[in-house]
Amino acid sequence: MRSGYYKETIVEHINLTDSTLQRAWIGIGLLLVIAAPFHFEFYGLSLITLMMITAIGAMGLNVLTGWTGLISLGQTAFMVLGAYAYAISTESWGWPPLLGFVLAGIVPAIASVIVGVPSLRLTGLYLAITTLASAFIVNHLVLEFDGLTNGSSGIFVNRPVIFGYAFDTDAKFYYLTAGFGILTILACLNLRRSRIGRALIAIRDNDNAARVMGIDLRAYKLYAFVASSFIVGISGALYGIFLSFVTVDGFPFLLAIEALAILIVGGMGSIAGAILGAVFLVGLPEVTSFVFSWMGSSAQSLLSTSAHEIKGLLYGLIIILFLRLQPHGLMGLWQDARRTWTLWPLKY
């Protein structure tokens, strides 16, 4: 059990960790990440890889939706742009993958400026609609410019070779994804504790007060949107490599809903929540099929003919139930539990 900590310097306040115990936990977490390929194989490893890619995308959306309080229904558009930017630059033009990843962030970022400038002048509602629109427009453009994108035929993507090192096995690709995941976590944590992160939270909590404090609402909403799209684009590129094949079909609209559900389940605005939510929702189909197999053969046969619908139903229910009953998501649950534990046996 932990009690209060005293801090003597300001640096201690700014640091991301504030105790040896916390550092130990992080160490254990890192070890687990490194050890995963030794424990899991083929399927399990690809599931964890998918969780990581999803978590990266969710952290990206969190910058926009969790921190700044703006809804995007066009996550798929920015994932598609990221995936194509990577696929075209590395596979068609033969650029080095590292440059491909940079492009996978920059192209969606530029697109987000185009979508964001007109819509961010208005209340948050409009961004939800324009991003929804852009999801359809981007798909149309990809199919229209088939000289560049290979249209509906898609582009095969190889596992990347970076500085002569080939990430060609599942385990190596997993490490690459984990590396991106850790970079994203660090970047998000740093952003969160900077003036930028505080400004975004301020806009979400009280935009008038934020403006009086000197925060340019339009500019910062745009920053949030651009940063979010950048990260989402990277996750799109990783997803493309994961699928080894990039087409617009690989990015169905349900992904955008899934991303929002992840944030709600994990806990809006929390980086750990975004990761937790991604693990939870990507693992959900596994859990449901397990639960259904427990419930006997009739339930199992329902699952075998209606899995897709049941999944959609579950997403919707999870979104509504969490918003109603546990608006702070799994992170909120965790904090409640911790508070109870710290204060036990006398909470009040």
Add this chain to the structure above:
Amino acid sequence: MNYVKGLAAAALLALPAGMATADQGVTDTEILLGEVEPLTGPPGLLGVAHNLGVRLALAEVNAKGGIGGRQLRLIAEDDGYVTSRTIQSLRKLIGVDKVFALTSLSGSGQALASMPIIKQSGIPAMVPIGPLPPLYEPPSDNIFVVGQSYTEGMHQLALYLAKEYPGAKWGIILQDDDYGKSLGEGIEQAREEADINVVFETEYARGQKDFASEMLRVKDAGVEVLIAGGIISENIAMVKEAEKLGITPVIATFWPGRVPEVLKAIGPASDGIYGVDYVAPIQSEAGQAFLELARKYLTEDEVARVNRYTMTGYSSTRALIEAMKGCADDLTWACTIEKLETNPPIDTGVMDPIGFGPDNRFSNSGVTIMRADYETLSFAPVGE
């Protein structure tokens, strides 16, 4: 889990992951097969029917004692036509369930995306849905494609129509994806060989529901032969729109939509529309024989869901089973692949015999041109 195994796996990291022993999925009493297809959502119409065909083939051989005393069991994974789920499901089938062979890789886009994993693992895989040329050109050792490419099917249909309606004005409406593109290529090939006068050509976005402006352009251009390159809903919308505008071009559709549901939804206006397929119509003698077989092994509800995809699923699985039978004593991937390559073509009656060769991974099935009969909600070969 045990870490000794983990360390052993680590030592193998340099090797391609997912390498499995060639005879995985085979026990003393059982052989496991796997497949991925859309079982749910609208594309389930295709996947469920296909799945029935595969199960029919397994039930038939199991009833006769299985292969070398082993019963065949199928694990079907649903991907809802979502590519990432296809990949995940394949990894599960190969890596966790450790099936011996795959009977389907879902739709054409999904199969394309699956190729790297399939090739890497070496597992024998049949591809009876959406046979696109990149799946078999160049041939991959362990991927066996059954059926006919959309391109060739369209090519034959167009040649037939060109001969039947010489000098007619053609209109072509295609979907803006790989399916539409393949059909377009087929028409191009036919145009090189026959005189086809195309007066109107357009692509529509997938999911489009309102075809009023397209059909108006068809009417305006005086189209006499219309290639309705939609799948299901789109063809229904196009034919109904033609009916509304009072135009009666010769309408040709393609096999993914050659199911009774389409005719039912269009109504009487569907009478006489052309179709093309490499699978026998249900109303034909072979089709009726197939239904008879289905009634023997499937429930009544299931028989009601039988369509052309059941036949392709059944036939391609039969080819796989015959190859495995030839390897009963040495049930390995290498042997099965070899038998698939060298076995004489397997004839199931509902489509051309299925066979492959040393450098051929495509069992090329001849196509038949058909016309719809609204009364019986079915298609019949032309000239019968």
Add this chain to the structure above:
Amino acid sequence: MTQKLLQLRDVTKSFGGIQAVGGVTLDVNRGEIVSVIGPNGAGKTTLFNLISGVLPVSSGSISIEGQDLARVPGHRYVRLGIGRTFQNLALFKHGTVVDNILVGRHWRMKTSVLEAALHFGRARREEIAHRQKVEEIIDFLEIEHIRDKVVGTLSYGQQKRVELGRALATDPKVLLLDEIVAGMNQEETEDIARFILDIRDELDIAILLIEHDMHLVMDISDRVHALNFGRTITEGRPQEVQSHPGVIEAYLGHKTEDAAPQDARAAGGLA
């Protein structure tokens, strides 16, 4: 030595057909505490919204240190030295006290998105320097004990104090305080009064107050500006305004309708 700091000239704000503020002219000089009084709906908060850049003026001009604000975007007012608190708490309720006050330092910091994401070099130095400043404000307002608390969990009085700290953190030249003691008890009110005087005397910040608590207004104001229906009734020394017939009428006239208890108390005090 009086020196003009904030100048309002004939400032007007209309919503649709309704004039919320009509032709207000008002000065705040260096070292001054000026109060704006008036019954509810008199346009006081709208006036503050105009001065702090939340709303654009319909006509008239506002300038600070001689610079006209007409072409300055709302979020840049703070750079020219205008800080404020809000009538109803406008804190960022999911942040800690330190986080909230740090937002006040926002405009003085220069870290870019990229630097922030890396948290390296300038970003880190800047963060440490401004934390130092925030700690000073926390000391000044005597809120060390709640420094790391999430503001949503604090009492109303504490939140008000945090908001004052956040406004101070913007390094204002003139500080607009909108009903800062509303809902506070006698002791808390006296604390705040002391802070207000300290802010003026020690930090050399001029203060413009909106207040219903007449005792506070009378005690600390140098000048009082009375509004009703968005128009100036009178302006002058506290005692002069208190006895102005128009002011008495404005308060009494609204007593039965929607005047708050403070108004009634104030009116009682006037009579």
Add this chain to the structure above:
Amino acid sequence: MNYLAELLASGLAVGAVYGLIAMSFAIIYKSTGLLNFAQGEMGMIIAYVAWSISTSVDGNPFIVALGSIGFAVLFALAVERIVIRPMMSEPILSQIMVTIGLSVIFRSAIILIWDGLPHNMAIASGNQLVDLGGVRVRAAQIAVLVALFAAIAGMWAFFRYSRFGVAMRAVASDDATAQLMGVSSGKVQMAAWAAAAVLSGVAGVLFAIAYELSPSLYALGLKAFPATILGGLDAVIGSAVGGLIIGVTENLVGGYISSGLKEVAGFVIIILILMVRPYGLFGEKRIERL
């Protein structure tokens, strides 16, 4: 000339469907400040219920109409009461998310309850062809245009003359004032949801008759968004006009430019309209702007 006339006719016919759903969006937005992302799905469910009724009562159009309107009202009230009302004190972000959650549930429920196949919905003579001076349309397409104009007239009269309608405007502009006038915002909200459901239900049913009934019917909601933005989020009648404009634009684009562009024409319009006139053609120029 006839070509253009036919394009316009089919554009108006499909635009009227968009317009009815766009009106539903606007009614709910105007009276509660919420954008219901599940509106298209609600229209779809009502169409399926109408289909079920029609197949079980042998297509008597009056029973079908009564039954589906009754269902629409009850369905909307249930959704409002069970799901939306408890969220009204939550941030707008959560409210929107809840409607998105609902939309996913409805889409899945359709396939679970009915099936994933397209159906031919034959009610009365909705499928019958009618010749209007050389332009042929289906009876259901005329019906949907009539329904749209009836809805426009009804809404206009309602907001203009009915005490309740005036109250709805009051709730939209200021909750507190409305309460002083003795109008409960809860009642207004219920009325808004019921009215919206009926309008989108009419759109769904008539579309299903004229075109087809399938689980992708909800996409009509996506088409209606551009219409609402174009007309103005808070402009009920403006949204109806927006729908007609989008329908005609789509058909003109499809008829003269390309089919591919036709499907995204509405979305392109959204982006354009936000650049030049963000509150829409008929919306109130209010505090939407920062």
